[in-house]
Amino acid sequence: MIENFQNIEVLNLEKRSKIIDKPNRNEVILLHVKAMKFEWKQYADFEKNHRAEGREIIVLLPEEMLGDLIQLKKTCDALAKRGIGESRDYEYVIRWNNKLATLHLLFSERKKMLVERQKSIQEIFGMIKRRIDKLNLMLKTRNLDMKRELSKKTAMARSNMKDLLF
Template sequence: MWYGGFKKAGAEMAKVYSRVSKINNVVGRSDYISNPDRQEFIKLTGKSRDFEWEEYAEFERKNQKSQEKNNEARELVIALPNEMSESFSDDVLEEFSHELAQELLGNNRDYEFALHFNQARTNFHMHLLFSERERANERTPKVYKRDMWFDKTTNRMAKANAENAELRYKKGEVMKDKQGNIRYDEVPFTKKEKKFTERSWLKDHQKTIQKVLAEYNYVLDIFDNKHEIAQKKLYKGASADYLDYATNWNQAALKANNKLNKERTTLLKEYRVL
């Protein structure tokens, strides 16, 4: 279980929950989170713009510098209040999803989101798939710097107007690859943003989630990983033994955390009186 029941402002405080994962097959992961044949309870999906993850996958393959496969993207899984799926229209949910993604990632980074329920319909959550690279804002198409002549038979470069030669590309003409795509001087993406691997971002991004949810009248607290007990995930396809163990763990953790927070609140009240 990722989170206790979310409460609106004025009720007992629930916690922000999220986790970040590395993705080394972004095309496959995109299909997994957005394909209705693979997910039973998809509420909504969306993208930052009309793009294909294959662009990123191909770029990472071409720029792989070791035997280890490059990360092609990262994924945030964010627990959401179950009530949002019913009380908000799809338009509002879409607006919320884009706002949250842009607050977390900025305005020049490609992302894809999917809002899901788990199989038991007890856990509403967002999958947010994003690139660690931003799109390069300005790209200059490559052009031929001189006329390009080729031998008709051998396809080798030839002198201008030579026998059996033909002019295939004129000076100033835009270069294209074998698939007909324009070739550019600059790479299409920036370097990977290091902040997504830093502990500070892992902590700060939960504050961003907290802030955006508050704008939609859901007030949450931040999980205190130094003192509170984290809950176990109920994995899809996990064994019955594990699910039983994780459920019991989560119930005990919730009870312990509630006791800790109650004692902390009492102590703070007494301290203020003193």
């Protein structure tokens, strides 16, 4: 039975992900799983105006769970999905130091749908900006053409006026 755990606010998921994946001198990484639709960088970009990007839950695992890695993975997958839900990206690492095993579960508090929506809004703004830039270029080109045409007509009118006066 799992009794000991910590729930920690994470300010930089991308950096924390790299840290938990590196073993210390006395530790071994038993398992590393990523169930991600988006990268942590995308969450960081989305959350840049907020205080925290996500959370980390650290769970002390009982020794009985370490015997079978396949069963351990199934149990941790189920724990992650039940604990944070299926609509959030997560990553976990199981670390072992010959005495204790700990599960480090990183996850975004945002549901995937919100990030998809934010991404699609950014894509729409990008598309609108590209269209505006294209229209501005067309108008600039058209204005240059109109100025050239006006210059030609002005030159012709002056020429005609000279012919009439002289």
